[in-house]
Amino acid sequence: MHANRVTFGVVVFPGSNCDHDTYYVCKKILGQDAVFLWHKDEDLRGVDAVILPGGFSYGDYLRCGAIARFSPIMKQVGRFALEGGTVLGICNGFQILLEAGLLPGVLLRNTSLRFVCRRARLRVENAGTRFTSLFTPGESVSFPVAHGDGNYFTDPETLERLNARGQIVFRYANDQGEVTPEANPNGSLENVAGVINEEGNVLGMMPHPERASDPVLGMTDGQRLFRSMIEWCIINVRGERQEVAQCQT
Amino acid sequence: MYHSRVRVTLRPSILDPQGKAVEHAIENLDVGPVSHVRIGKYVEFLVDEQEEDAARRATEAVCRKLLANPVMEDFSYELTRV
Numbered sequence: 001m002h003a004n005r006v007t008f009g010v011v012v013f014p015g016s017n018c019d020h021d022t023y024y025v026c027k028k029i030l031g032q033d034a035v036f037l038w039h040k041d042e043d044l045r046g047v048d049a050v051i052l053p054g055g056f057s058y059g060d061y062l063r064c065g066a067i068a069r070f071s072p073i074m075k076q077v078g079r080f081a082l083e084g085g086t087v088l089g090i091c092n093g094f095q096i097l098l099e100a101g102l103l104p105g106v107l108l109r110n111t112s113l114r115f116v117c118r119r120a121r122l123r124v125e126n127a128g129t130r131f132t133s134l135f136t137p138g139e140s141v142s143f144p145v146a147h148g149d150g151n152y153f154t155d156p157e158t159l160e161r162l163n164a165r166g167q168i169v170f171r172y173a174n175d176q177g178e179v180t181p182e183a184n185p186n187g188s189l190e191n192v193a194g195v196i197n198e199e200g201n202v203l204g205m206m207p208h209p210e211r212a213s214d215p216v217l218g219m220t221d222g223q224r225l226f227r228s229m230i231e232w233c234i235i236n237v238r239g240e241r242q243e244v245a246q247c248q249t
Numbered sequence: 250m251y252h253s254r255v256r257v258t259l260r261p262s263i264l265d266p267q268g269k270a271v272e273h274a275i276e277n278l279d280v281g282p283v284s285h286v287r288i289g290k291y292v293e294f295l296v297d298e299q300e301e302d303a304a305r306r307a308t309e310a311v312c313r314k315l316l317a318n319p320v321m322e323d324f325s326y327e328l329t330r331v
Contacts, residue, residue, distance in 0.1 A: 062290075063318055070315070099318065106320045113266050153263065153321065187264075 006233040007033040009047030011077070011093075013068045014039065018054035018090065018210060025213040026051075030226050039071040048233040049086035050077055052093025054146070054208060064107065064149045065095035074100055086130060086229055086237075087202045091147055094194075094204030103195055103204045104162070105154035111187030115148040119219070120185055120207055122193050123173040126166045129196055130232035131203045134224040140177030141221035143207035145185055145193075150206040152188035152195070159189060170194035170205055251296045251304035255326040257317045258289035292316055295331070304328055 008026040012019045019036065026034040035045055039057075044050060058067035068074065074096070081087045081102050089097040097103045110116060121142055124135040135141065154162070162168050170193040174183040184191045186206070194205030209222030259265050265287050272286040294311070298304040308326050317324040 062316070066315065066318070106318055108263065108321065109266055111264065111266050113270055155320070 004234060004238075005032050006048040006230050006238065007035065007046070009035055009037045009044055009050045011037045011050065011052050011073055012039060013055065013057035013071060013096075015057045015059055016053050016055035016092070018092075018208065022051055022053045022090070022210045025210045025222070025226065029213050029223065030230065032230060037073055039068070039073050041073050042076060044073075044076050044080055048237045049088065049229055050080060052077070052087070052089040052096050053210070054091030054093060057092055057096065060092075060149075063095075063099065064092060065097075065099040068092075068096045069100040078102065081197075081202050084199065084201050086233060088131065088229065089202075089204040090208055090210065091150075091206055094206055095149065097202060097204040102202050103197055104158050105152055105195065107149050107206070108151040108153050108187075109149050110147070110151050110185070115146070116150070116185045117146040118144065118185070120145045120193070121173045121175060121177065121183065122170040122207060123177055123179055124169070125171055126169045126196070128166070129169060129200055129203065129228075130236075131196070131225055131228050132169060133228040133231065135228070138177070140173055140175075141224075142212060142219050143209055143222060144211045144219070145207045146211075147186070147206055150186040150188065152186075152192040152206075154189065162192075162195060163190075165198060167196050167198065168192050168194070169196050169203060170207065250331050251298060251301065251308075252329045252331045253294050253296055253304070253308040253311075253326055254329075255292045255294075255308065255312055255316055255324055256289055257292065257312075257322050257324045259287060260321055260323055263321045290316075296328075301328060301330070 124139045127135045127137040171179045171191040196203045209225040212219035212222030267288045268286040275283045296304040312324040
């Protein structure tokens with residue numbers, strides 16, 4: 001443990017397939033500490049932030065994320081989230097957060113019925129969160145998407161509430177950064193690509209920031225999402241711990 | 250012991266692109282006017298309870314907590330004593 005580094009916990013479910021990419025980005029690209037958390041683990045080993053990575057947990061049986069939410073580790077993730085801990089769900093991780101009730105709504109099958117795998121442009125709708133503080137409001141960024149069930153849906157009242165409270169953090173946009181129906185890869189309501197909870201500590205998103213972080217892959221916008229989280233954790237989690245340590249000595 | 254047969258269906262307000270795709274395929278069968286195709290799930294299981302009420306409660310709990318997501322799905326079920 002290091003005062004200026006944070007520890008990411010990357011949860012591994014049977015069928016996760018972006019876990020190693022995420023771990024690699026946290027550790028090698030961002031120079032932070034990272035640990036894998038097995039789905040059967042019953043404690044979070046003191047991590048500063050939890051990431052639910054992409055993949056096909058439990059083969060997407062029943063509904064995407066429906067089985068994973070009952071994994072032992074999810075009890076701890078739920079508790080961590082309720083206590084204000086930082087939780088990021090990417091792609092299948094987003095689906096799991098929705099099934100677990102940590103975020104509102106569902107992800108339906110893409111309206112095209114096709115698996116989409118391509119680079120998407122996103123407009124940053126809320127740059128005031130602990131996940132997006134290093135972006136500028138309305139900025140257009142480039143992240144890859146790769147999913148068959150990314151069609152975000154919720155009832156009209158919830159959608160209105162999400163809009164009113166700035167909980168829609170990312171929307172699919174075109175190259176000019178305009179949110180248009182043509183730019184929507186999956187049919188999601190109002191081009192929603194990422195949603196945050198009311199308290200602002202749990203973010204779920206379909207696009208993959210971990211695939212937009214290593215310069216070798218040609219995209220680096222994703223780094224700023226992780227760096228925002230790191231900055232927040234160093235100030236708020238680590239700062240607090242140092243104070244506690246000083247009081248104790 | 251009771252045999253539960255559960256049907257999980259998409260709520261009417263939810264678009265069903267899979268159902269639409271099947272509907273288009275049915276059109277090619279040339280069997281007449283078929284429309285409003287919707288795809289759902291069928292799940293069956295045994296509940297080891299003596300009383301029907303208890304079996305009903307168990308079945309509904311399974312449906313509510315796991316088999317159906319209330320945001321997008323409804324469920325119905327039948328119980329048979331076995």
